[in-house]
Amino acid sequence: GENVEQHPSTLSVQExxxxxxxxxxxxxxxxxxxxxxxxxxxxxxxxxxxxxxVGEKKDQRIAVTLNKTAKHFSLHITETQPEDSAVYFCAAIxxxxxxxxxxxxxxxxxLSVIP
Amino acid sequence: GAVVSQHPSRVICKSGTSVKIECxxxxxxxxxxxxxxxxxxxxxxxxxxxxxxxxxxxxxxxxKDKFLINHASLTLxxxxxxxxxxxxxxxxxxxxxxxxxxxxxxxxxGSRLTVL
Numbered sequence: 555g556e557n558v559e560q561h562p563s564t565l566s567v568q569e570x571x572x573x574x575x576x577x578x579x580x581x582x583x584x585x586x587x588x589x590x591x592x593x594x595x596x597x598x599x600x601x602x603x604x605x606x607x608v609g610e611k612k613d614q615r616i617a618v619t620l621n622k623t624a625k626h627f628s629l630h631i632t633e634t635q636p637e638d639s640a641v642y643f644c645a646a647i648x649x650x651x652x653x654x655x656x657x658x659x660x661x662x663x664x665l666s667v668i669p
Numbered sequence: 670g671a672v673v674s675q676h677p678s679r680v681i682c683k684s685g686t687s688v689k690i691e692c693x694x695x696x697x698x699x700x701x702x703x704x705x706x707x708x709x710x711x712x713x714x715x716x717x718x719x720x721x722x723x724x725x726x727x728x729x730x731x732x733k734d735k736f737l738i739n740h741a742s743l744t745l746x747x748x749x750x751x752x753x754x755x756x757x758x759x760x761x762x763x764x765x766x767x768x769x770x771x772x773x774x775x776x777x778x779g780s781r782l783t784v785l
Contacts, residue, residue, distance in 0.1 A: 595781075597675075597777060597778050598764075599776070600773075603773075643712065643713065655701055655766060657774070659712055662711070
């Protein structure tokens, strides 16, 4: 089955600096890669996602890059703010129109943005 | 975006009782719903995949007789923790897959179960 490795497990950055979280996956058939932000005691919220036919996607201060050959994808947060502090999860999903759907989450990265 | 509602958000029960948690997709049809358990400061642990009209598929190590899952309609899945014990205390979260938009997952608010 799919295996998703996420690094680092904890990350502290100064406010205004950039943060990068990396994930690798094992199943080359995975075709959808979302990133979730989870604040303490709350539900994971989708912040950005990328599909396997795209190499990079950006939404304001957040970007995701995907390297299919190397089977890794990364989350980039620029100009970090204290409210970015949370746990971030990556996921690798194999989804087909025929109904097949397999998902695997990374173990999470606790991001702390220091004011 | 799509909304998934989970109820109750918090429940406290006595050891030996059963607790039912509901997961509803409010504005889309979800052929597949997922149930997770999350320990403090840990990742989401997938417990089972719930498909509408069929039996749930449980992950290895998850007791299907302990965690009963029913997905009777395209908008509702329930998780029943039977004969709950203190070690079942945890944060349980559901997510639903939008059948129209392939791949997108939406999460419920989570349910914190405390078994005394």
